[in-house]
Amino acid sequence: MKKTQGLRNIAAAIATAGLCAPAFAQSAASLAFQNAVKGPPPGWSGPVFKLSRDYPATVPAQCPECTWLKVDVNFRPKFPPPEDNVWSSGKWDEYLKGILDYVKQGQDPQLDNKVGFQINVGGKTRWFNVPWMAYDPTVGREFVHGTTNERTAHLQDLIHPQNDRSRGPKPVVGANSIAGATPECEAQNKAGFETWSVGYYNEWGGMAFGKAIPKSGVPQVTTYMGTKVPAGLPFPPGTVVVKFLTTNAPPECVPYLKGSPEWQIDRHVLDTANNKYTCERKVQISRIVQVDVAVTDPRSPTGWVYGTYAYSAEQPGTTFWDHLLPLGIQYGSDPWTFPAVPKAESIRVQQSVLNPGVNIYQHFGCEGRLAGPVDNAQSSCMSCHGSAFAAPDGAVSVMGTNVPASFGFAGMCTQYSVANTDYFNNIIAPQKFSGGNFPDALPLDTSLQLEVAFQQYGQFNTYKAPAACMIGK
């Protein structure tokens, strides 16, 4: 009784001070594992996301279903790099197909909105989510599918003149020339499109999360080979991550999205008068545009292989999975290629292997490294993910200050510089970020969702309230 009264007084005092009282009253344990920033409204009859958080305490030493780990692919760099595209000859097509076969086991053939992605496969929980991603009311998990908001994609990122196979960071010239994309469509979507996505780790990744962020909700740090890392890291062999990315771009604008699963997403409302997204959220339709995967592979120079698929209406087949067109894989950032080295010394990329059989628009990252349709074309999967680090001691992470600038810096991909050399380098956990700039940052073994989790815990730990909404400001 007394205790409650005391808490009420504190809450009242905090409310007077202008802080968010309920956030204070909630514990790290409850905030870390909440399902969504806001639950469904009364009378809601659609799907409801439940955070998969019963992380296994132990996992088998080997993953028998990880068939790709037995595919004979070659991770050794060659100087000069191979002339031919090694997508098929190097068995990367088989490697990536094995991962998709594993991911789609036990899933709905259409990945229908009502069913979503199933966490149980063959009678046990195979897929787990990352905690602390439902704290921020602006971009945090929504209640229908558990997606979170990322960088807003612009129309140019999603559409491209038919059969233009040009590579590199060259911006696409105008949306008018696109088959099927009317000038009205472009004019009507000046604010760009929102990417909301949801990621799942299998048991091997889930076990690591259970150690890194246990039931207390407070991230745990341990020492691995002399370096401070989150407990449970590096991720063990057998780890698989999958991420479904949605866009609100309609198929009238982006022809290859025709037939893609339409998911209900509790996302930002567009103020059509001002062409700006607002802080208000409402359930609206988005479509699955890209599926990303990442697996640990002890043979890789970074310990990882990243791969991506684009939804393509043109792919033959009847299921959602049939329509996933593999775009390529990446296991390193090609530190021998511009802008990690000067143009004169630059050699062809070889740690990204792109599917040459892609006949819809493909979106490559910096200098032909791999990136997906909604990713930053000045970056690449491995370079952005290689910069996954967290501020130590429960502090707030500030990119470029106490953790690397994952999303960009002046001259990214456009000039040879120290920043580019560091960003397009290969490191393997528990190595520190190249260049020695962030000596205290904790290596996260490429997990940017774990970076979000540490960041959100840091926000809670420091301010006891999430950051204010900045959308449209």
Ligand code: HEC
């Ligand atoms: C410019 C940065 C950037 C690029 C480029 C990028 N990602 Fe990510 N990725 C993120 C961020 C940030 C997250 C965590 C937030 C989230 O999942 O919503 C993430 C999450 C993921 C996850 C979930 C697991 C994790 O590490 O958090 C996978 C898998 C993934 N990305 C794969 C890819 C693949 C494959 C590519 C290339 C086709 C790619 N990413 C390119 C920023 C990037």
